[in-house]
Amino acid sequence: MTDAGRDRRPPPPFRRVEVVRRVALSPRLVRVTLAGAELAGLPVPEPAASVRVLLPGPDGLVLPTWSGNEFLLPDGRRPLLRTLTPRRYDPEGAELDVDVVVHGEGAASRWAAAGNGGDPAALSGPARGYRIDPAAGRFLLAGDETAVPAMSQLVESIGSSAQIELHAEMAAEEARIDLPTHPGLTAAWHSRRPGEAPGAALVEAVAGARLDEDTRVWVAGEAAAVQRIRRLLFEERGLPRASAAVRGYWKLATPATP
Helix, strand or coil, rough: CCCEECCCCCCCCCCCEEEEEEEEEEECEEEEEEHHHHHHCCCCCCCCCCCEECEEEECCCCCCEEEECCEEHHHHCCCCEEECCCCEECCCCEEEEEEEEECCCCCCHHHHHHCCCEEEEEEEEEEEECCCCCCCEEEEEEHHHHHHHHHHHHHHCCCCCCEEEEEEEECCCCHHHCCCCCEEEEEEEEEEECCCCHHHHHHHHHCCCCCCEEEEEEEEEEEEHHHHHHHHHHHHHHHHHHHHEEEEECCCCCCCCC
């Protein structure tokens, strides 16, 4: 047992990889291609799955160990880990693409924006993704910039006979990218207004979205906004919980108390 209670199931072990390509999809989104022999045998991810990517620290790439509740480095510090969507996996070429939002600060932004290949990294996963209901005739997808890679995968994976209503929130207009084509897709991009909390536009969009009996909902973004959307869907609009997957992808930092 850990101090926090019962030990959690250990995640998959880390696989060592290196960066072989970086491609800017927009001024705010970079596709990083990871490759390495240890990617052989990686389970093919479901759409909207996730992987933990270990970034090199000041001492290079040091693999952490599972403490029973979290990954820790040999000196007890927490490693530089980021949870990302495995956007494309090529088993034959032993490559994996991850799309990283670049916002000018943070370890992942610096790592994604660096210009040279060959940088070491490691990944653990994949974690479960989203199982698409083939009988559903309509899907509502909503997320901020961090969720655009996962929503793009879902658009590619949903059957062509279904209707898809997609809402994406941007912190800046240049975050807009071309989405995969789908005959039933209707997409709306929402720019965050000055001074507005992350996710406010998504809450508004979901509040006004159409929800039929056969609508399936997938939402991801900032944790507090996602919690508001969860209450909106289940308590205010009466959506069955089995019809929705609502996930917090990140948490807005709270300013330090003076």
